[in-house]
Amino acid sequence: MHTQTVALTGATGYIASHVVVALAEQGYNLVGFDNLSNSSAAVVERLEQLIDGPFAFHKVDIRDTATIAEALQQHQVDAVIHLAGLKAVGESVDDPLRYYDNNVAGSLSLLTAMRDACVNQLVFSSSATVYDPDQPSPLTETSQLGPINPYGRTKYVVERLIDDVAATSDLRAINLRYFNPVGAHPSGLIGEDPVGTPNNLMPFIMQVASGQRDELSIFGNDYDTPDGTCIRDYIHVTDLANGHVAALNALATVTTSEAINLGTGTGTSVLDVLRAAEQAVDRPIPTRVVERRAGDGAVSFADPALAADRLNWQADLTVAQACVDHWRWQRQNPTGYPDLSG
Secondary structure (H helix, E strand, C coil), rough: CCEEEEEEECCCCCHHHHHHHHHHHHCCCEEEEEECCCCCCHHHHHHHHCCCCCCEECCCCCCHHHHHHHHHHHHHEEEEECCCCCHHHHHHHHHHHHHHHHHHHHHHHHHHHHHCCCEEEEEEEEHHHCCCCCCCEEECCCCCCCCCHHHHHHHHHHHHHHHHHHCEEEEEEEEEEEEEEECCCCCCCCCCEEECCCCCCHHHHHHCCCCCCCCCCEECCCCCCCCCCCCCEEHHHHHHHHHHHHHHHHHHHCEEEEEEEEECCEEHHHHHHHHHHHHCCCCCCEEEEECCCCCCEEEEEEECCCHHHHHHHCCCCHHHHHHHHHHHHHHHHHCCCCCCCC
């Protein structure tokens, strides 16, 4: 059998860049698509260092159906991992049209390009935000769905779109619902580089630790949890990347489409993450408790049993290790990736 060629959308983003490295380690041929609206061209250079070879990268928007289809044919792509998407919950509330255009119309365009290029294998980067936040954890794939913000609803709509296409064509797909990615590659060459104010806990903590921000805002300490702060399922991005490789390998056993959680199965509170970060950076991190954020539930973590069964995958790395790896990335790249726009 020939070496599989895999295309990744959003290829220079936080999660996708780690998936590229994981796939390269398994010997896949790789093609990347990204419009660079929320990432840096410098990532391509870093990836080529990590995979010790060239990375076939195309600067293109996934809404450009014809160009994507042409590239899929040109590279004789066998499967697509779809990670391109806007992902800030607050921003999606402020500008839902932009989110539906990018996330839903972009996915429609990609599926059309895949059909035109006769590519019938897909792994989709979905999200735990598709679940109803009032559902008790651990969340299984059969837990009640009911996203409460436009970002989560775009992921829900794309999952349904993929299900409908797979039910009426030869498309085989896995929708990966993952929880809270954290950490960075152990080399410190690639990591999370949020534009503007970080929406996620870990990069915010590390920016405070490095002196870029004054203090960490803790959104509420009166939740019904052991320490009063929200509990989430934080998964190391390296484990998450390996989950994508496992999903790709499992597509041969899929007949239409299915959804699978990627999480650790363990809930970690905001204060637990803070303590692990303080251990990693070896100093106290200043904090201030502020009002709860709208839409934040008290507890959310995965039941990862189906991933173990269907993908033969489990998360191995700890939150403590994620803090060490993120701090290495932060120290080596204090202002993120270099700006190549000039």
